[in-house]
Amino acid sequence: MSHTASHAAPLASSAPTKTKIAAFLTAIGAIVLIGTEIWLGTAAAVWALDGVFGLGTTGDIVLLALFVPAALWATWMITKLAIAAELNPENAD
Structure with missing residues (x-):
C-alpha cells in the first residue's frame, strides 16, 4: 500500500538574510574605505600642486x-x- 503526501514539506531556507543593521554596517565600511581614498587623494593633489607651483x-x-x-x-x-x-533586496546574500 503506497501513501501519497497531501502537502509537500516547506523547504527551509539555509541562506542567512541580511538585516538592515548588517547592511548599514557594511555600507559604512565601504563609505569609510572609499571616502578615505577620496580625501587622501584630495590632500595629495593639493600638496603636489602646492609643491610644483x-x-x-x-x-x-x-x-x-x-x-x-x-x-x-x-x-x-x-x-x-x-x-x-x-x-x-536583489543584493541580499
Whole structure:
C-alpha cells in the first residue's frame, strides 16, 4: 500500500538574510574605505600642486576651494550609492 503526501514539506531556507543593521554596517565600511581614498587623494593633489607651483597660503586656500567641493560631492554620492546598494533586496546574500 503506497501513501501519497497531501502537502509537500516547506523547504527551509539555509541562506542567512541580511538585516538592515548588517547592511548599514557594511555600507559604512565601504563609505569609510572609499571616502578615505577620496580625501587622501584630495590632500595629495593639493600638496603636489602646492609643491610644483610653490604656492603660498593664498594659493593653498584657492586649491582647497576648488578641490574640497568635488571631494564632498564624491563622498556624498558614495554614501548614497553604498546605502542604496546594501539595502537593495536583489543584493541580499
